[in-house]
Amino acid sequence: DIVLTQSPGTLSMSPGERATLSCRASQSVSSNYLAWYQQKPGQAPRLLIYDASSRTVGTPDRFSGSGSGTDFSLTISGLEPEDFAVYYCQQYGTSLTFGGGTRVEIK
Amino acid sequence: QVQLQESGPGLVKPSETLSLTCTVSGYSISSTYYWGWIRQPPGKGLEWIATISQSGTTYYNPSLKSRVTISVDTSKNQFSLKLTSVTAADTAVYYCVGDRRISWYYFWGQGTLVTVSS
Numbered sequence: 001d002i003v004l005t006q007s008p009g010t011l012s013m014s015p016g017e018r019a020t021l022s023c024r025a026s027q028s029v030s031s032n033y034l035a036w037y038q039q040k041p042g043q044a045p046r047l048l049i050y051d052a053s054s055r056t057v058g059t060p061d062r063f064s065g066s067g068s069g070t071d072f073s074l075t076i077s078g079l080e081p082e083d084f085a086v087y088y089c090q091q092y093g094t095s096l097t098f099g100g101g102t103r104v105e106i107k
Numbered sequence: 108q109v110q111l112q113e114s115g116p117g118l119v120k121p122s123e124t125l126s127l128t129c130t131v132s133g134y135s136i137s138s139t140y141y142w143g144w145i146r147q148p149p150g151k152g153l154e155w156i157a158t159i160s161q162s163g164t165t166y167y168n169p170s171l172k173s174r175v176t177i178s179v180d181t182s183k184n185q186f187s188l189k190l191t192s193v194t195a196a197d198t199a200v201y202y203c204v205g206d207r208r209i210s211w212y213y214f215w216g217q218g219t220l221v222t223v224s225s
Contacts, residue, residue, distance in 0.1 A: 001169070035211035037153075044202055044215035045153065056213060088153055092210040095169065096155040 002027055002091050004099035012107040019076040021102045023089035028069045030093035036065055036074045037088045109134045111203045111216035118222050125190040129203030137161055137181045141209045144188045146199040158209050193223045
């Protein structure tokens with residue numbers, strides 16, 4: 001299995017700041033088959049990014065994904081109040097696995 | 108718009124079988140989509156369990172494969188999950204999901220909490 005390690009575990013930020021979340025894979029993710037989800041308390045995850053950098057319909061353009069191989073990142077260019085949540089990466093190049101999540105909290 | 112709704116017992120005894128059903132609305136389950144289950148233990152991360160294609164091809168998480176069965180009932184526009192020999196470690200919110208590929212998942216149910224306890 002490909003193990004995804006997300007860092008940091010928790011990111012304390014202020015609204016308006018730029019947040020960068022990391023997702024590192026234990027081996028190369030084929031074809032950059034990596035997605036990012038946002039999850040708020042009591043809700044199902046919401047798909048934000050697929051194929052490492054493609055935004056889904058409805059994902060604000062302040063969210064951007066990048067990376068390749070084993071190193072991927074999600075950047076939120078200016079945090080809005082509704083962006084404070086937990087973010088998960090998921091690879092689908094070899095079976096399906098998720099990272100442990102990064103919590104973005106208000107400083 | 109695809110909508111998914113999980114149903115099933117909220118409490119299962121250890122060693123018994125967990126059975127959940129997902130009802131799909133707004134889309135025919137026999138069309139070109141992949142349907143699956145993902146779970147999340149309380150306070151923890153996400154774990155993919157299984158996926159089934161519209162043609163009935165199944166895909167399982169290797170760590171759960173020996174205990175899991177996923178199936179589709181096209182007459183009811185539903186798909187189901189069975190997990191045998193459950194333990195407390197299987198306590199989780201179980202989500203049913205769907206999308207055009209076995210890859211990312213855009214459509215999610217609201218989730219249902221299943222507790223394994225005597």
